[in-house]
Amino acid sequence: MPRARLAADVGGTFTDIAVEHDGRLATTKVLTTPQAPEEGVLAGIARALSETGLAPGAFELAIHGTTLATNAIIQRRGAKTALLVTEGFRDVVEMAFENRFEQYDIYMDRPEPLVPRHLRLGVRERLDARGNVLVPLEPGALDPIVETLKEEAVEAVAVGFIHAYVDGRHERAVHDLLADAMPGLAITLSSEVSPEIREYERWSTAAANAYVQPLMAGYIARLERALSELGFSCPLYLMTSGGGLARPETGRRFPIRLVESGPAGGAILAAHIARQCALERVLSFDMGGTTAKICLIDDGEPQASRSFEVAREYRFLKGSGLPLRIPVIEMVEIGAGGGSIARTDAMGRLTVGPDSAGSDPGPVCYAQGGVAPTVTDADVTLGWIDPAAFAGGTIPLDAGAAVAAIAAGPGEALGLDAHGAAHGIAEVVVENMANAARVHAVERGKTLGERTLIAFGGAAPVHAARLAEKLGIGRILIPQSAGVGSAVGFLRAPVAYEVVRSLYAALDGSFDADAVNALLEAMREEADAIVAAAAPGARLVRARAADMRYRGQGHELAVGVPAGPLGPDSREALIEAFEAAYARTYSRTIPGLTIEAMNWTLRVAAEADPPAPCPPMPDAEAAEAMARRPICDPATAGMAGAPVFSRNALAPGARIAGPAVIAEDETTTIVLDSFSASIDALGNIVIARDGS
């Protein structure tokens, strides 16, 4: 009976493979092959098969996540796309919010729309906000447009009409006319991909979906074929940005839902561990080569959102990317990674990132031609990374070059030696991440101090303890296979699908429970069908929520909607739920104001077995250090000798007092002076601040 599961995460630099069989986890990393990403995936799978000795027939499930759609948008390599909009509104996607996201930079530009102006075409039609037809759609209205689409050899079309979230009939009529006139054309309707009020975000989402659709459909088909040729007969699932698994059909229809799958995998892993270890409040911290991602996880659920920006081209600043309204796991992304470059600005202040040396040329210590000192170079200088054991010793690092580059660059400018400057680099990068985490928490109405920090990604375990100190966090957990966290997370994701609809409902005398029930029922049918097809026979778990606010406010809070049909008492129940949520977030309620619901969401997931709880920590013999080397204590900047342990050699129950280094192939965990580490029964490193 096949029971093995396989996950492949295609990242910008590496493709990570994780295989789980008989409760054991095997991971492997190969280089990504950007021209044909499936080749890298297949190479990784081949290696995983040979390392585990498993045959393709042994697998019950293959899960895939990729940055292909994201990269196509960033590099503008998608299909030649047209956007058909209500006449008079062709510039909505270029005007965006009519604002500048960086106040003091007179040279800033907004992101270029995916569809150029000459392919943004007006269609004569118009609905009002209640769905009444103000201008009917005449069938002939499309004739000149079809001509233009053919002349321009357009490959994909997005249709976005004003108020189509209320009623998509004009969009559907256009779909049918286009499908007849141009068979094979990829067509996206805004009322299907993102049926939510706010025309710019909805059309931006529709345009992006159309833009990546031909590319993603081709890729998914090639991957399916290649897997089947390799002998895999198990179903293929795709990881979505919302943290659920989807079948290839869904991926072909709504490829835009696949954009942020890698980071979502990391958050799913952290959420899984949170449930396993009964951690109610978690902050997940994923730090790689270019960026760090931080996610709030409460009661085992990552913070969910429907607002995301792809391709933030300006220092990762909010507003500098293209908005997408899709279900996502909400994260804050900071330009802080191992490759982040350190320099001094006009004021003589040390800055780190957001630009990164990436993996090519990489940090100075990689000795591949990089000349700009990076965070990794500082880590080597401070003794945190062993130059002889990086990536399991496969990439020998040139520590001398790192020290020299830091001394000559920021060191010289700041009047510090290499050690002092490296300490500054490490402190600044952690401070940047801490500040971003704090602002993110306050935006969400959350606090940080009581959380456990779950750290993974190549650079996170090096800096996690210091970040925890700065955030007032007393407990850190470094999972197993921390270097390939996203792929491991894919294995923990449920089959799931989320739908959203806009329906305005004031919770006053005008509240119409029947209208809401009809909407929720239609949503349930849609989502159930998709999940049931992807997970036959599974019990379905449904969670409903409404985006609610006090009348006149601009931000909504997602509030859970109880199961079952809504009745006369539901209005009071919804008001109470909203007020409770509002008080939790803002520490007060505002009596006398009408509450209104704007959108309704439903997430349907196939029920998964709850993770086995983490057994109590066994006793173990004292851990034995394999070496000793001086490392820096960031709190004092002083160097002190610390024992170095091999993670593989540490048995559950092992306890280590800081300062200490725990080394493994893909990363290094630094245990600071004021912390102690232990290995729990699942092999996680648990680091606790002394006295907490």
Next chain:
Amino acid sequence: MTRSNALTPIGLQLMWDRLIAVVEEQAQSLIRTGFSTSTREAGDLSAGVFDGSGRMLAQAVTGTPGHVNSMARSVGHFLERFPVETMKEGDVFLTNDPWKGTGHLHDFTFVTPAFRDGRIAALFASTSHVVDIGGRGLTSDGRNIFEEGIYIPIMRFAERGEVDRTLVDIVAANVREPVQVVGDLHSLASCNDVGCRRLAEMMDEFGIDDLDALGRHIVERSVAATLEAIRGLKPGTYTNAMRIDGLENPVDLVATMTVGADGIDVDFAGTSGISSYGINVPVCYTEAYTSFGIRCIVAPDVPNNAGSLAPIRVSAPPGTILNAQYPAPVAVRHVTGQMLPDVVFGCLARAIDGAVPAEGTSCLWNVYAFGGPGRVECDPALVADAQPFTVLSFHSGGAGARPGKDGLSATGFPSGVRSVPVEVTEAISPVVFWRKEFRTDSGGPGTDRGGLGQVMELGILEDAPFAFSALFDRIDHPPRGRRGGEDGTGGQIGLASGARLDGKGTQTVPARDRVVIEMPGGGGLGDPRERDPEAVARDCRAGLVSPEAARGRYAVALDEEGAVDSEATALLRSREVEHAG
């Protein structure tokens, strides 16, 4: 970080960054809990931390230029009224005094002392725009400050943690949206609390008992960096005059800028006198937009604080429209004040060899419409059954061309607003927008083209008249080009049926008619005949520039496919030169 190295260069830098993060948290907390659309969507707010002498040490990045140093100065006024030694733990102070706050009654400023071990470690201040303040609302209609709403002098909002109920009741009784306005007052107080808490955590972590050394470091570094940037300018005295529409008469804004080794002085002598209506500007707001304009060009990377603002000194003769004295009406001072960066750029152009943008639309072109009984000037019978509504959405014309880059189309500058989606406005009102598109050929031709304005057309679903409140400038005096660049196209407002409307004031739109708003385009930079012909062809293909303008104003000939005809273009351009010569 421990006590031992908090005051090292790296330690000081980390604390500086942290302080900026602390006030950013303060600002975000205000946005999340605020009611006013302009606070939430437009970021019409600010937050900052001050030392005990009233020097601003850090200001949140999120916020409006209109508060850049008006809020900073405001704290000084609070300290004059309530010296720091009289402040007690739990006290919160407030005002909406336009002359001691940020320029009109709609803005409330709150100041909260942060205590540490019984001593004041810092003051937190925040400002936001409330939805209503009574009076004539956000219009130019008032003839003096008393018509513009309730006026709260600098006083305590809370004493030792106890909120002054009497004050709250008086405010609530004088505004149209009492729940929301009182809610905003509490938001301001609570965001300052967030700042106080975060500061305490920071001081614990870094092991410091006061902000003296850090404050010195921030101010010294910022002064030095700002002065260094100023010393990169050509010293001298530069005068620039710009005429705008104003209200009853055109207004001349005249700036004389002196760039010296010790800073930049700007004086507005020669500027027109005050208007009888609310477009007048208290000098604190003049300072804000003048400083902002300078800081966009000079040392934009230096964070805002007492040090970076000190080398920029602004003055205007009392009685000019840029230093309106109490009790002049000032409710919509932004229409005039937002023009000041353009005036300043005109001076700076000569101090840095022209590397500044051309003039842009600069003031917002907002849609402010209302309807229903008692709200529209017309026969009451016509609106007796009409649905009451008020909508306000923020929109912008074109910005000026930038050195080496075209101007941004339909984008606010200097304001940092976000627009309100058409669908949202329509969902909450009977308003229907029929058009929202770039206005072809409105961008001023230049080597770098000015940004395009936009055309908006709107009506209502009902068979009734409605009111439209205009507050627009740059109709008669379009944004000017620079260095041979041409002017942008001036704005226009009228009815679809043909009649023109006034650029300022509340007017009636007859039943079944529509308002057509054509927003100005930004000025161009450099000779349009030197614009890359391929860029002109691209603009033509996109419909941003008409083929007639390509030929007539850029001297670019295009073939039938829209591609550049190089020979014909060369001929056109050589003729232009001959002609010019």
